Amino acid sequence: MEQQLYAVESILNFKSMPLKAYFFILFMGLSLLSVAQPRHIRLVDALSAENFAKHFNTDTVQLSRINTNKTPAGVFVAYRKADTLNFKHEFYKSFDGPGYTKVGLAFYARKGNDYQLSFHNDNAFYCESCNNMRDYSVSASSDTVYISISWGPNDFGQSEGYYFVYRPALKRWQLAEIHRSGSGDEGENHSEYMTYSKNTKVYLDDYYAESLPYDSTVITSQGISLNYKPGDYARLLRSLKEIPKNSLFLLPQVFSKDEAKYFMEAGLYEKQPENANPIYGKNVLMANEIGYFLEQANQLDGAQVFLDKIIARFPEREVAYLNRGDVFFKKGQSSYKKAKKDYRTYIALMNKRGLQAKIPQRIATFLNAQ
Template sequence: MPLKAYFFILFMGLSLLSVAQPKHIRLVDALSADNFAKHFNTDTVQLSQLNTSKTPAGVFIAYEKADTLNFKHEFYKSFDGPGYTKVGLAFYARKGNDYQLSFKNDNAFFCVSCNNMRYYNVNASRDTVSISISWGPNDFGRSEGYYFVYRPTAKRWQLAERDNAGSDDEGTSSSEYMTYPQNVKVYLDDYDAESLSYDSTVISNQRIGLSYKPGDYAALLRSLKEIPKNSLFLLPRVFNEHTAEYFMENGLDEDQPDNTNPIHGKNVLSANEIAYFLEQTNQLDAAQVFLDKVIERFPEREVAYLNRADVFFKKGQSSYKKAEKDYRTYVALMNKRGLQAKIPQRVLKFLSTQ
């Protein structure tokens, strides 16, 4: 018998001896990952995460599963072992202390070493299950999120939203967010995480994408202006105050080698226009991140005070004192330059009421 055929038969034989996750669990102890694992774990399946669901009642189990041999075999202690370890998802419906296996999906995540998967997580909140996957090299990785909503009629969780973000080896960051119609045929119990992003038959009904290199203000401004107007309401999904801070803190600037402050004379106009764009689209916290830095670097730039005062005004009455302070600074700077006639009447009217 050829050696290759011998090993194939050996692998198949050992695989047949392995035991899959149990179909029914009666839990006597309190519900916890450790207690559930006592009943769930086998030589080929190990509980990794447990998350409780209320709609419907039950638990989601993220598990690691041996592809061929069992985890006690020396193969799984070797360098190659993780490549043959799948990471899947199961749901056990709860009735009292009994938990019945409703589905298992061996392809809900990547394999342990596939695409250098670094992190994975499942979370259930009300009727929505979110799946998170982080993969790729540490410096230029990507993160993906899938959101499935429970459909009582079908008794399945259906794909409703998806997002992904990351950077490439040239330092360009990109983010994308999509929503899906209720006729999409993608369900939590049988979707394939590795192929879903590349499946051209799965079509979203709403989408927004943004790509930029941190520190390149002009490019970010162009990208923002290229977003279709009917998609701007989705902007917080791809750019918010946290990504704004990342953009400003991680950009490399040839004119500022130490990168102590990324705002300077050559990009301050773009930075201010980005803030104005964000304020006009009601992304107030992100706009303030830019305006704070502009004012810090250029404390006599009057338009920045006007824009930041508008941000505070839009935030509501609790921020009116901050708005008043910035409007008064703006007026003083305009008076100093002899530009009183250009002060908007709305500003003077607001100040007269304070």
């Protein structure tokens, strides 16, 4: 009885609406119906973005990118979607148009030449103009989907990467990893990497890209973050030492060989453009400590970047040869020849300074065994 009264009251309220409000609701309802993605696509030609777009594109939904590599089960489609009206309307040619253009993701399961819509997520990326989104992409393997978003000004841009892994029991792609990096207004770089457990309730078909990085209910399983300014050796060393020991195995995710090179070269261009080597007397100690820290954390390629520069600039610095020799030793048998050369140089320099007693016994043991 209460439900019937509520229904009657709703009808009366609807009839008493202003005519303008009525047409607005009717318009929005028709708009929502009109922007649906095609549910079924049959390809006669080969699978390609061009051929798929012929069947996919409408006045309100347009194919942006398609990923077909290593996805025999189907295809992932990044699409543009009109939030209101349609793309033929003058509004979408105006300055405000991109702000009302969603960029979403759909998956079409393949059955022969037929492709059936399995899901679509209108919030898988930012809207076209949100956060100055510059680039976005989707790539997939048999069980993993990688979503990439770049946004912000060119000089101080941010990048986000989301990894989703297929869970057969759920028949859904579940969030497994997030990698974020970028730079701030003062040139500070930050990088963050997080992994998630199978209990995480975030899935490819309904996650919200703009809010996910700030959702406090999504608990990470393991994570690591690093902040530094290129060329600022003291700050980098401090940030490295602040990383919890149980997270150090993730260090290559936030400070790779390329990032080590960038740290040194960007700092060089800012502070000493006339100098071909960014290592000098005032920072060589900290540079060596960074190289040693990275070697101890088994971030061997990054460690070698620092130690190579130190040795090139200060060829008499014996400890750098010891540290680099340890890097080559840890890299395995294929690098033993390089390790042996560095250890011998280290011994010669220590003998030259009368410091034979401080040479670790393990060095002599290794050389005698070769």
